Amino acid sequence: TQSTRPQRLLSAVQKNATRGNPRSVVRAIDEFCRHKEWAMNVGDEKGCILDSIVSEVNPVTVLELGTYCGYSTVRIASLLPPNAKLITLEFNPDFAAIARQVIAWAGLQDKVQLVEGSSGDWIPKIQEQFGINTFDLVFLDHWKDRYLPDTKLMEKCGLLRKGSVLVADNVICPGTPDYLEYVRSSPCYKSQYFISHLEYTKAEDGLEKSVFLG
Numbered sequence: 001t002q003s004t005r006p007q008r009l010l011s012a013v014q015k016n017a018t019r020g021n022p023r024s025v026v027r028a029i030d031e032f033c034r035h036k037e038w039a040m041n042v043g044d045e046k047g048c049i050l051d052s053i054v055s056e057v058n059p060v061t062v063l064e065l066g067t068y069c070g071y072s073t074v075r076i077a078s079l080l081p082p083n084a085k086l087i088t089l090e091f092n093p094d095f096a097a098i099a100r101q102v103i104a105w106a107g108l109q110d111k112v113q114l115v116e117g118s119s120g121d122w123i124p125k126i127q128e129q130f131g132i133n134t135f136d137l138v139f140l141d142h143w144k145d146r147y148l149p150d151t152k153l154m155e156k157c158g159l160l161r162k163g164s165v166l167v168a169d170n171v172i173c174p175g176t177p178d179y180l181e182y183v184r185s186s187p188c189y190k191s192q193y194f195i196s197h198l199e200y201t202k203a204e205d206g207l208e209k210s211v212f213l214g
């Protein structure tokens with residue numbers, strides 16, 4: 001039977017990256033996507049911007065919406081302090097199965113909790129299920145039409161506190177116009193656009209960093 005692109009991406013990690021070395025896993029995926037097959041990882045250019053924001057926030061609790069193959073999960077988790085926890089939600093079970101193996105290859109499984117299911121179902125249950133009150137950092141990289149409803153849901157569930165930082169991928173391509181309008185016009189957020197390119201291409205894209213003001 002034919003392999004899928006996520007399966008071929010995982011094979012490239014297992015072939016080219018060193019177990020327990022997150023940087024080599026990130027490099028192996030970027031090489032695969034640049035030279036073999038494009039895939040919708042945040043990529044190295046936006047990834048470096050994400051790294052700088054994660055390092056600045058130094059979060060103890062992180063929520064990632066949209067795991068895909070675990071590329072940004074590995075980038076973020078590799079920068080976290082020892083006691084920190086990253087919860088990543090993935091709707092697609094095939095992506096989740098690949099991501100678990102990528103995260104394990106990087107040796108980061110103890111910092112990461114991958115949850116399969118829809119963000120809309122899971123966001124209201126996170127506090128009771130995982131003993132987390134609020135998130136220091138949220139990385140939005142799932143279905144683009146879910147960024148705004150899920151942000152409003154996180155507000156409603158009290159998952160954001162004064163100073164919580166939201167980082168949103170793809171705000172230009174494919175684009176998240178309703179989300180951008182909201183975080184840029186709402187008095188509850190201080191937003192900043194980091195211009196970049198769509199992963200592995202010359203097309204414009206960028207990350208929007210939004211600080212919740214409470």
Ligand SMILES: Cn1cnc(CNC(=O)c2cc(-c3ccc(F)cc3)cc(O)c2O)c1
Binds near residue numbers: 042066169
């Ligand atoms: C199926 N599915 C499971 N998760 C998701 C959520 N992610 C995306 O949709 C996504 C899409 C693109 C993209 C695709 C085609 C294109 F021409 C240009 C951009 C880039 C990204 O960085 C993304 O995060 C989709």
Ligand SMILES: [Mg+2]
Binds near residue numbers: 040041042141169
């Ligand atoms: Mg993305």
